[in-house]
Amino acid sequence: MDYTLQWGQVVGFTGYLIGGAWLALQIAFLAFVGGVTIATVNATVLSYGRNRALRTAVRSYVAFFMNTPVLVQIFFLFFALPEMGVFLSSYQAVLLGLTLNVSGYLTETLRAGFQSVRRSEIEAAETLGMSVAQMTWHVILPHVIRVLYPPLTNQYILLTMTTSIASIFGLEELTGRAYNVSAETFRSFEVFSLSAVLYVVLTLVASSVLWLIGRHLFRVKARLV
Amino acid sequence: MHHLAIDRLTASYDGKEQVLVDVSLQVAKGEIVSLIGPSGSGKSSLLRSLVGLLVPKSGEVMLDGEKVDYTNRKSVKALRERLAIVFQQYNLFQNMDALRNVTVAPVKIRKRNAREVEEEATALLRKVGLGDKLHAYPDELSGGQQQRVAIARALALKPDILLLDEVTSALDPELVSEVLDAIRILAADGMTMLMVSHEMALVREISTRVVMMDRGRVIEEGTADRIFDNPRTERCQEFVSKILGH
Numbered sequence: 149m150d151y152t153l154q155w156g157q158v159v160g161f162t163g164y165l166i167g168g169a170w171l172a173l174q175i176a177f178l179a180f181v182g183g184v185t186i187a188t189v190n191a192t193v194l195s196y197g198r199n200r201a202l203r204t205a206v207r208s209y210v211a212f213f214m215n216t217p218v219l220v221q222i223f224f225l226f227f228a229l230p231e232m233g234v235f236l237s238s239y240q241a242v243l244l245g246l247t248l249n250v251s252g253y254l255t256e257t258l259r260a261g262f263q264s265v266r267r268s269e270i271e272a273a274e275t276l277g278m279s280v281a282q283m284t285w286h287v288i289l290p291h292v293i294r295v296l297y298p299p300l301t302n303q304y305i306l307l308t309m310t311t312s313i314a315s316i317f318g319l320e321e322l323t324g325r326a327y328n329v330s331a332e333t334f335r336s337f338e339v340f341s342l343s344a345v346l347y348v349v350l351t352l353v354a355s356s357v358l359w360l361i362g363r364h365l366f367r368v369k370a371r372l373v
Numbered sequence: 374m375h376h377l378a379i380d381r382l383t384a385s386y387d388g389k390e391q392v393l394v395d396v397s398l399q400v401a402k403g404e405i406v407s408l409i410g411p412s413g414s415g416k417s418s419l420l421r422s423l424v425g426l427l428v429p430k431s432g433e434v435m436l437d438g439e440k441v442d443y444t445n446r447k448s449v450k451a452l453r454e455r456l457a458i459v460f461q462q463y464n465l466f467q468n469m470d471a472l473r474n475v476t477v478a479p480v481k482i483r484k485r486n487a488r489e490v491e492e493e494a495t496a497l498l499r500k501v502g503l504g505d506k507l508h509a510y511p512d513e514l515s516g517g518q519q520q521r522v523a524i525a526r527a528l529a530l531k532p533d534i535l536l537l538d539e540v541t542s543a544l545d546p547e548l549v550s551e552v553l554d555a556i557r558i559l560a561a562d563g564m565t566m567l568m569v570s571h572e573m574a575l576v577r578e579i580s581t582r583v584v585m586m587d588r589g590r591v592i593e594e595g596t597a598d599r600i601f602d603n604p605r606t607e608r609c610q611e612f613v614s615k616i617l618g619h
Contacts, residue, residue, distance in 0.1 A: 272464035275424045276478040276530065277453045286477060290468035367468070367510070 151337065158338045161329045168325035169346050173354075175243055175321065176308040182247035183307075184300075187254035194255070195262040206255070213252030219313055221245045226317060238317035250307055257303065261296040290366070297368040301358045305351050322346060375399040375435070376565060377423075377534055382432035384422045392418040394589040395432070400534065405566045407576040407597070410586035411612060416569040417461070419586070420536045423567075424458050425449045436533075454483075457532035461539040463519040465511040471498060471522045472507040475529045483530070490529070497525040501555045517548030521555050528559075535559065537568035573616055577601060585609045 190206045197203050213221070222245030225236055236244065265288050273283040315324030326343035330336045362368035377400040384393040393415050400406050408416040421427040423434060425443050434441045436455060442448040465474050475494040479485045498507055501521040511519050520540055527535055537556065541549045553575050559566065560579040570576050576583060576597060583600040585593040585608075593600065593609045601617065604610045 266464075266467075268460065268462050268464040269466055271426055272460065272466070275426065275453055275458050276526075277450055277482045278478070282481060286481060287466055287468075294468060 153338060154335055155338055157333045157335050158329060158342055161325075161333075161339070162342070165322060165325050165329065165343060165346055168320055168322035169350050171319070172308060172311040172314075172321040172323075173350065175239075175246065175311045175314060175319075176304065179243055179246035179250055179311075180304050180307055182243075183250035183254050184258075186247070186251035187258050190251065190255040191258035191262055194259050210252045210255045213249050214256070218245060218249040218310060219316070221249055222313070222317065238314070238319050242311075242314040242317055242319060246307065246310060250303065254300070254303060257296060257299050258292075261292040264295050265291050294366045294368055297358075297362045297366055301355065301362065304358070305355060308351060308354060309347065322350075376402045376404075376437060377567070378433075378435040379419075379423070380433040380435070382419070382422060382429050382434065384418060384427050384429045386427065391430075392427075392589050393422060393429070396586075396589070396591055398584060398591060398594075400565060400567055403563050403565055404581045405560055405564075405568070405579050406582045406584060407580040408567070408569045408584050408586055409571075409573075409576060409600075409612070409616075410592075413588075414586040415589040416586050417538050418589070420458060420538050420567065420569060423536060424453060424456055454530070455533045456536060457527035457530050457534075458536040458538060459520070459523045459527050459540050461543050463511070463516070463523045463543075465519055465522055465526070467511050470508045470510050471503060471514070471525075474511070474522055475526045478526070479529050494525065494529055497528055498522070500558065501525050502551065515548055516544045517551045520544065520552045524552070524555050524559075534565045534567060537566060537570070539569050539571065541570070541572055571616075573601070585612065587612075 190210065193199075193202055193206045197206075222241055225245050226238065226241035229236060229241075269287055269291070270283065273287045278286065311321055312323035314321050315327055318324070320328070322343055326339050330339040333339065359368075377398075379396060379398045382393050382396040383391060385391045396415070396419060398406070398419075408419065410416055418427055422429050428443045434443075436452060441452050466477070469477060472491065472494055475497060476487070476490045479490040479494075480487050495504070495507060498504060498521075501524055503518060503521055503525070506514060506518060506522075509518075511522070514522065520543075524537075524540070540556070541552050544552065549572070553572060556566075556568075556575065557579065568576075580597045582594060583597045584591055585600060585604075585606075587608050593604065593606050600609065601613055604613050
């Protein structure tokens with residue numbers, strides 16, 4: 149192998165790549181917030197809802213988004229919807245696609261969390277005279293957050309990685325920008341190695357911040373990475 | 374007038390087999406009434422029914438002459454301000470430390486002064502021997518310690534009657550005595566108690582009355598000495614001889 153590493157050609161693009169990483173973080177954060185919101189409604193319907201039709205609709209939604217590739221879902225939003233007169237920008241299509249996709253997975257996670265609330269704690273709250281609202285605020289929510297914090301953190305990290313597919317739609321997030329630099333410098337090995345390092349830094353920083361929040365706010369015992 | 378009067382109480386889970394059949398029982402102020410009987414005889418169901426976790430199908434419960442309406446939320450709320458229950462499995466809130474487990478209901482539900490409640494809760498936890506565990510979480514406490522927190526939590530509500538549901542049966546044998554000591558302290562303080570227990574020595578020592586249940590019915594009641602030394606019904610004789618090993 150006579151390949152000579154030439155880091156000098158790509159190091160100058162580090163700031164540009166970090167800008168891409170920032171966009172990746174933004175997309176992941178917004179998609180996650182949207183996904184958690186939809187999943188909370190879905191999981192509530194599945195756990196406590198009495199309307200059969202509504203439950204079936206939510207189940208179908210979850211099955212659809214969990215059993216089709218996220219890339220196909222975004223292709224559909226970006227290329228198929230315009231046929232019906234709905235035009236989304238690449239940023240909107242990617243954000244919406246990731247949101248809908250992650251909401252399917254998060255629905256299952258949240259549902260498991262709701263089901264893990266111990267009946268015994270609810271009974272104790274009842275006999276102490278707590279109202280449903282007090283019970284939800286003081287007993288159920290803290291428990292659900294504590295139980296779900298580690299899987300939700302993992303899901304968030306996974307989502308950050310998945311944002312790389314946004315580059316297919318021309319978005320200049322980290323992978324997209326790495327591709328641009330590679331095309332300009334022809335130093336693919338160096339560029340994609342640097343972007344990989346940036347992804348590692350990105351996820352390690354995110355994991356550490358989330359771990360600290362979890363540990364101090366919710367007494368989560370999960371280990372860091 | 375009795376402090377607590379139960380008249381012909383009947384209850385079932387999901388409308389299936391009746392777990393309580395025409396149960397009648399009275400508890401006077403300051404009395405300690407122990408419910409004994411084999412597993413599945415309805416002892417715990419009776420306590421759960423009294424606090425509204427199992428809604429009775431028929432019969433009446435009177436508290437100081439006032440009828441409890443278990444279908445009315447206000448009535449159940451008023452009842453729960455006067456009756457506190459300690460469960461077999463402690464049922465502590467896992468996200469709260471010992472002190473907060475004890476203070477949460479008086480502060481958040483009864484809207485009492487937080488500082489005052491905290492002082493009382495600290496005193497209660499000291500009373501049950503947990504003065505050094507105020508800020509320990511349930512998963513950092515042994516079963517016996519958790520059960521004593523549960524007792525302190527129930528007492529913090531200043532109940533008129535304390536219901537104890539097999540509070541030692543989930544504990545390792547060496548942890549039982551610390552919970553029994555806490556119950557003895559309450560008995561010495563004159564607390565009215567209705568307790569389900571398999572600790573026959575304790576039942577004999579502190580009970581003013583013992584009630585034997587079987588298949589959801591009260592089959593015999595009397596003083597502890599009378600029930601243990603001279604049971605009248607055949608079923609009670611059989612149970613007592615088995616449990617006392619003679």
